[in-house]
Amino acid sequence: MAVASKNVPAPNFVKARRALLSVSDKTGLLDLARALVEAGVELVSTGGTAKTIAQAGIPVKDVSDITGFPEIMDGRVKTLHPSIHGGLLAIRDDAEHVAAMEAHNIGAIDIAIINLYPFEEVRAAGGDYAAIVENIDIGGPAMVRASAKNHAYVTTVTDPADYPRLIETLSANDGATPYRFRQELAAKAYARTAAYDAAISGWFADALELQDPTWRAFGGKLETVMRYGENPHQKAGFYVNGDKRPGVATARQLQGKQLSYNNVNDTDAAFELVAEFDPARTAAVAIIKHANPCGVAEGATLKEAYLSALACDPVSAFGGIIALNGLLDAEAAEEIVKTFTEVIIAPDASPEAAAIVAAKKNLRLLVTGGLPDPRATGMMVKSVAGGMLVQSRDNSIVDDLDLRVVTKRAPSDKEMADLAFAFRVAKHVKSNAIVYARDLATVGIGAGQMSRVDSSRIAARKALDAMEAAGLGEPLTMGSVVASDAFFPFADGLLAAVEAGATAVIQPGGSMRDDEVIAAADEHGIAMVFTGTRHFRH
Incomplete structure (x- = not known):
């Protein structure tokens, strides 16, 4: 009462x-x-x-x-x-x-x-x-x-x-x-x-590791009132919840104008992706546009990684977000500022690099002090009409998966390295996701399509565009590998990859037609690896 x-x-x-x-x-x-x-x-x-x-x-x-x-x-x-x-x-x-x-x-x-x-x-x-x-x-x-x-x-x-x-x-x-x-x-x-x-x-x-508590509560403190949301007619604010996970919410902005709603969203996506690459093992750079990667690469240096990532889709990289898994140095900074960029985020930046970036007064430079742990647990929240969807973070790492070769031909060591790289990236591409990779760099990315075969074709088309931009004689998908975030429901998606020149495939498996897809791979001499783990991202 x-x-x-x-x-x-x-x-x-x-x-x-x-x-x-x-x-x-x-x-x-x-x-x-x-x-x-x-x-x-x-x-x-x-x-x-x-x-x-x-x-x-x-x-x-x-x-x-x-x-x-x-x-x-x-x-x-x-x-x-x-x-x-x-x-x-x-x-x-x-x-x-x-x-x-x-x-x-x-x-x-x-x-x-x-x-x-x-x-x-x-x-x-x-x-x-x-x-x-x-x-x-x-x-x-x-x-x-x-x-x-x-x-x-x-x-x-x-x-x-x-x-x-x-x-x-x-x-x-x-x-x-x-x-x-x-x-x-x-x-x-x-x-x-x-x-x-x-x-x-x-x-x-x-x-207490309570999986499904009866009541869920989420709170945060206003960090920034933004000029607008995704679009100018929408109001927006940035709230922080005290989580110390390194990223855009905890970063120190060294320079540049205020971050927008879309900047925050895209910068978070970029930094979470690049954190998949252990800086003790390799330098890595991710270029993000509208929360999807348009280029990702590993390299001996950040400059090398950046140039390889940029080559994947130099047109889309214009006005993008760039994330690095190590200290931004002067050599990398000099290359990055040659292309219009909205945000650079890295664990740190050298004084020389910061000075180079400072010449672009509107370019935001964020330093975080570290990388987020891709294996860490945590909760993800999405609002829907009348409620919220809550799920645990996708903290599955390809290094921890039981990879299973399902074709007559096994991948070579080089192919296996590229497959693991491509699957890392595919985890951060909107579904349906297809990622072509060669020499530890993306060469074609298809994102967010209703049909997986369409994603395959779009990724191959992007590779042709990159070929023309670089003045090459053939697309970089020739001799590449391909990763799919979910299983191929039919062989057509695989055949599109074969047509693009891919020689090996990594995918979760689990389709009713896995045998048909495996047979098509064997018929074309393609190596295929099943991960047993799907990476839908909506």
Whole structure:
């Protein structure tokens, strides 16, 4: 049964006479405390917050002076008391509430300055189970929710970034806050506790390896308001969830204009792809356009890898995103800036390379400090009408798969190296995906088609375009290998690859017509390897 409303109209302006301060993040605390005192506001505070304020010579009352009860259980219990929550929740224009406050000597609290134990930070820093549990705040969220519910009378501030705004508002309104201001901060307060609880519940699900928890919660903090979304008529913002996985969300932008919605999406796709290539083994570069690779290559150097990747589709590379698996050096930077590029992302960049990129003032350069682990677990979320699809990250790596030769002819060592390379790339191409590769570089990519045979033909067509751009006598698909992200349902897709000049194929297998496809490969002397793992990406 729903709780009945009191139907007491909210006042517009509420004079601030008493503020409760309880914060883990002490940023801006003393400046705020001084401003509140100057505005005639009495300060009540807890534990370390009260100590910090008092040591600065600012008058403050301890919560224990209000409750008449000491902090106990290592500070776990200090604000969970009627004298605090009554002061936060009382409806000041309700006679019954006022009578209860008078009968129990409960003073009204007009401003609640509260931020929470650093649960997200402790988890991200790799704290152990006990440390993470200890940093689950109880009293803080309770006070935030109580004061935000009673926003008709109470101003709730959970973010130090809002302290200047609070001070300005009090100054402009003779020490009072307007209703709209309290509403906006209440909305932000509930979003904060929601994100906080989402982080906690998500950690429990991970720690306990709960595959399908009954309730799923996801939260994030606004990092950037974007000019628009995928298209100019769409609004967009970039929210971060505290995950420290190296990538666009955690990167440091050295230069260039603000990232757009599409930049963030494409840069993430690029960096996740290039992370498939261990920098201890090889240099690798991926060029991305609209979240699909238009060229990927390994090389002895990043410059060499970049030039090989660019050769796959130099037309599509214009205005693309470039990801590198190692430190961007001057030689690679000099080549990259010859083509118009939106974003470069790498684990780091040399001062010389950064200076070269700086000559292109709009080109964004992001450094991440490391590569994401392609084997790491994690959750992926996609919104649909009325809900969300949630799945684990595709962390299957070709190096870990049991590759099975199913044709009469086995791949040569060179073909096998190219097959593994091509399958790494195919994992990051939109389905249906076909990737031709030769000499550890893509030479034709077919992405996102409704028919796998169409993807094969488009990839071969792209290889012909690259041949013409390079002035070659034959397409680079001659003598190449081909990877498919899913099984060939019919032999036609394979035959299209044969026609393009491929000599070996890697695919998951599992079709009802596998025998037909294998027979077609044997008939044309093609080597074929089954991986047993599919890589659909939609």
